[in-house]
Amino acid sequence: MRAQLPTEQAVAKSQDCYRIGQAAQLTGVTAKMIRHYEALGLIPKARRTSGDYRLYSMTDLHSLRFVRRARQLGFSTKEIQDLLGLWRNQRRASKQVKRLALEHIAELDRKIEALGAMRATLANLATHCRGDARPECPILDDLGGLPLE
Amino acid sequence: MRAQLPTEQAVAKSQDCYRIGQAAQLTGVTAKMIRHYEALGLIPKARRTSGDYRLYSMTDLHSLRFVRRARQLGFSTKEIQDLLGLWRNQRRASKQVKRLALEHIAELDRKIEALGAMRATLANLATHCRGDARPECPILDDLGGLPLE
DNA sequence: CTTGACCTTCCTATGATGGTAAGGTCCATC
């Protein structure tokens, strides 16, 4: 479990190069997902060592952290692609970014509302269920459609 | 588009038999999903006609509506399997049903909370974004990790 | 040279749903 700081690593570090496992540790994005994002075109193809190992610079790590943070906020990879484009574009208008953010907020609101409606319905049913050893159960009655048929 | 009420259909109806398309219409579950639920073992394998068409009775339709309603409430197919078991078991204890319901409510709460946290963070960032033609953008700054590094 | 940590690619799976393609059934109408 000792970090391999010797030769290769020392060279890598001095050259601002990290292999995928290190990049994963430093960004919180799994190596698996880093490769996946590369395949999706979300991040550029990594440089490779002579042994075909991927190499990442600090800039790359920065991008990976960006992606992770955006994922934490629920953006899809497609949306992240757009956000990354704006992030890298010095001539972007903040209006564009804000629009994406507001759209995503609206999407989150839709999901929250849908889940809230489920929760309310189910909580209501659960309230009326005695929850004892007897079989009578308004929850199952509702699912079975008894009240509606 | 005329419903085929003649011979086969008349017979089917008189015998409490519906083909998958009719079952889909009557239950709101797509034919696709009906087959899927059967493959999952959620509903029993349907009887078949001599031509290998699936046939559904009113009881089957009832089960399908149960599944649909449970899906609307966000239960997974695995959970629905348990609910169906309880529904069909006349000796069930309502306690068991209520436990499943409360667990699911807790799960919904977790999801709602997670989405709500995303929403709050993003809304906060959006508030501070001017949303004009200039490039400065606190949203991108956050995603890029500027405030944390 | 071997060992072990790390890397590579490729394939598989998840969960609920939708799509499509190639082909069979069944009934009505010509």
Place this chain on the structure above:
DNA sequence: GATGGACCTTACCATCATAGGAAGGTCAAG
């Protein structure tokens, strides 16, 4: 009795983000 059309069948692929594993290669230390 053949045709057309609505409906059905199975089988495969796609979505979305993520994880797991197998088989094999790299590299540095012992």
